[in-house]
Amino acid sequence: MAVKTHDPKEYGDPLVYDPDFHGPLKYRSCTDVLCLLLFLVFIGCWTGIGLYAFLKGNPNVLLVPKDSQGARCGLDSHVLDKPYLFFFDLTKCLQPIPFTGCKTNQVCVRKCPDRAFLYDAATTDINSLICEAGVNPSRYDAQRLVSEGKCAKWYLSSEPVQKRCLPNIFTPHELSRLKNAGENVTGEILDNAKAAISSYVNWEEVGENIVNDIMYSWKHILVGLVLSLVVCIIYIVLMRWIAGVMVWISIVGVLAVMSFGVYFCVKKYQYYKANPVYHQSSVWYETILEKTGTWLAFTIVLSIILLIIFLLLIFLRKRIVLSIALIKEASRAVGAVTASLFFPIFPWAIQVCVIAYAISVALYLSSVGTSEFVVQNLDGNCVCTGNAKDYHTNSPCDPNIFATSCFNVIDRKPCTYARCQFVKMDSSNVITYLHIFNVFGFFWALFFVSGLADMILASTFATWYWTFRKKDVPFFTVTQSMLRTLRFHLGTIAFGSLIIAICTMIRVMLEYIDSKLKKYENPFTKAVLCCCKCFFWCLEKFIKFINRNAYIMCAIHGKNFCFSAKDAFNLLMRNIIRVFVLDKVTDFLLFLSKILVTAGVTSVAYVVFVTDYVHIVDQSSLNYNYAPVIIIGISAFFVTLVFFSVFTMAVDTLFLCFLEDSERNDGSPDKPYFMSKNLMQILGKKNK
Incomplete structure (x- = not known):
């Protein structure tokens, strides 16, 4: 049976030479206007939902403690001046009720008691009594109120923990007094009671400690971000002149970092295997890092990743030279239009605002009702x-x-x-629908901003490529590309981002359904959901790939989304071998560069915040030494994404332009190639 081979003509005829084509069209019409109108209406509705949530909601009601009568401490009218929650009998908190404390009276108080107390009818000052809301004891009825449980019979000196009064230090003398008074209270019981309550506020406390660490070390974190910025700029500048050297440095550097990570994890595993730790550390992450299983898992994961990267480099070694030429071409384009390097900062800032707005709306909507x-x-x-x-x-x-x-x-x-x-x-079902609308709005707006940045950069680099004399590239290329995109193609961006948003929303709904059906443990349902999630994940990746190339073609030829996507797909399929040989290998090499820069900055942060090699930071003032390191590492990776996204877009744009250039022109005097001499030499082409 004969195997059908790939026929490029199935995807349309190659492009023909057009003497009037000199890059992105200056005269074009608006595209996908209806979708732009739909997007504007949607944004208007989303804004209205936000205003409704901000006016009707109050997220504080979801976070503050509440007393036995349901009063929100520090918020409700009758306890406005009482922000802390006090527990009458802490020993009854060994089996707590989630989010509400434990099986004892709870009242809101102005401040947590700062001394121990045990009721004695003969000597007790009634002002020391802590009683239920609405109970005002006098010296005549104090004993009755205490016996009826309306006033606390005893308590210890406490401190607020997430606005809950918990004993801080209890002395043997205080416990002895309680025991002599007939109260079955021991240090162990109080410790267990504190732990029972703290288990529900522990993660809030962790979050608060992390925030405190950030507030303490924000200057050093800012320095880390600036360092990431400087390293990215230096890296990109060096790519302009020695792209090949920098790519090989990235490859060797990533292999070295991964190899050292495997070695470090093996040493840690051997150490804790020989010196097991049986005590529980007071810091949660230290407990995890003191287990041999943790370091064994790290070793296995890093080893697998290292092996995959090593094998990929072996199989792609012949393609790396071609990819380096494309990267160098992209470096020339970025260097010629310097403004493009810093342009992504603006859409990134807009995306941050979109994320903050969506989260705020979700919190406020959750408190409506x-x-x-x-x-x-x-x-x-x-x-x-x-x-x-x-x-x-x-x-x-x-x-x-x-x-x-x-x-x-x-x-x-x-x-x-x-x-x-x-x-x-x-809350009514309407609030649920508003939550769904908010999530969808978050995805659509986020993808819209990303698509806008992609099309502006695509127009910029396409202008550079199709300018035969590169020194004639307009100085305000980015500005012209921005104005052209904003005037003509917002509808196309809205159309493309809508498709991705719908696909992403379906994936989110499948994840939600999966979480709800987990308790039934149905193998058939699991298999169906797994297949659906896998299908929509692949579909989302494919659509993002098509969208990106459709934006490029739209930026060049000014056609609507459907025609641009069709032209891009056909062009890529007619040159499918080059797609895998050049474009995808180039993306992989740029990914290694991102990893190297991130790993380098994170390693510096680790030395500063965790080790004793330098003394720039007072580590004793930090709750979690790793918190600033992780934040700097994550931030550094996002900084590399912002700056290297310019490179990625330049590579994708120049690649499509190169394919179109190869089809339109043949190197003759009448139809010369627009690609650089270096790229023509690598691909065996030349202008006659």
């Missing part, structure tokens, strides 16, 4: 009468009615364990 309370832990010892007679566990309730109508059967005191607790904000 009314508070929902349900009955918790209602047992036979607690009965409800009057308006609360129909209450049962998990039924909706009113805190005020519960407080007046529910009591213990034996002593008719307030219920010991049963509570009417706040559980969530009750």
Whole structure:
């Protein structure tokens, strides 16, 4: 059976010589206007949703602690001056109720107690009593209120932890007093109770500590970002003159960094295997890093990545020379239009604003609605009468009615364990739809800004390529490209970004469905969802590839999205071998350059913040030494993405221009090639 071979003519005839074509068209018409109008209407609606959320919502209600009556400490009118949550009997917090504390009375207080207290009817000052909301004890009824559980019988000196009052240091003398008074309280019980409450605020505390570390070391982090910026600029400038050397430095550097990482992980694994650590560190990440399994996993992952990169370089060694020529061509283009190097900072700043806006809208929307309370832990010892007679566990309730109508059967005191607790904000289904709209708006706006930057850069580099005498490239090329794109092609960008946003939204919905169905453990459902997620992931990558090339063709020829995508796809398919030989290998080499720059800056940060080789930073003032290192590393990678995105766009644009140049021209005096002499020499072409 004969195997069908690839026939370039299946994807249209090669482009023919056009004496009037000299690069991006100056006279063109607006494209995809309807999609632009749709995008503007969408942005208007998204803005309206944001205004509604900001006016109706208050994200603080989701974060502040709440007392037993559902009052939000520091926010609700009657506890506006009481921002801290106090627990009557901390020993009952060993089995806490999520997000609401534990099975004991909780009240909002102005400040956490700064001394130990044990009720004594003969000597206690009633001003030392901490009681439920609305209870004002006097010396005549203090003992009754304490016995009924409406006032705390004892407490220890505390400090606020995420606005919850938790004992800081308890002395043997204080515990002895409680024990002598008949209170079954030990240091171990209090430690466990503190841990039970802290487990729900631990990550908030971690976040707060990280923020404190950032505030303390923000100047050093800023220096790290500036260092990343300088290294990127130096790297790109050097690429202009010694592209081949810099590419090989990137290859060798990445291999060296990965090899050292494997060696470092092996040494750590051997050390902790020989010296196992049995104690639990007070710092959560140190506990993880002290396990042999952690370093074994790091060793395996790094070894696999190193092996993959090494094998790719072996198989692509003959293609690297061609890719270096294309990278050098891109370096010349970036060097000739210096403004293009710094242009991505502006769309990057806009994308940051889009992310901040979407997150803010999501937080405010989550707080829109009314508070929902349900009955918790209602047992036979607690009965409800009057308006609360129909209450049962998990039924909706009113805190005020519960407080007046529910009591213990034996002593008719307030219920010991049963509570009417706040559980969530009750909002209509409309809020859910607004959340979906916000997520979709986030994707569409983000991809729109990215597409706008791509088309402006594509127009810039296409202008450079199709200028036969490179010294005649206009000085304000970036500005002209920006004005041309904003005037004629916002609709095309809206169309392309809409397609990607829809595909991404489908993937997000599949992930959500998968998370909801995990509890059923159905192999068939898992397989179907896995196939769907894989399909849409591949589809999203393909669409992004088509979009990028469609933007380039639109920037050059001024056609709408569909025609531009068709022309780009046909051009690439007619030269499919060159696509894999040049374009994809070049992307891989630029990726190695990003990794090298990021690894270099992160290594410097590691030496400064973690090791003792330099003493620039007072490491004792940091909660987590690795926090600034990780932030600098992530920031450095994004800085490289911003700057190297110019290179990536230059490579993709010049590659398409090169393919079109090869089809339109043949090197004769009437139809000369526009490509550089170096590129013509590498590809065996020349102008006659």
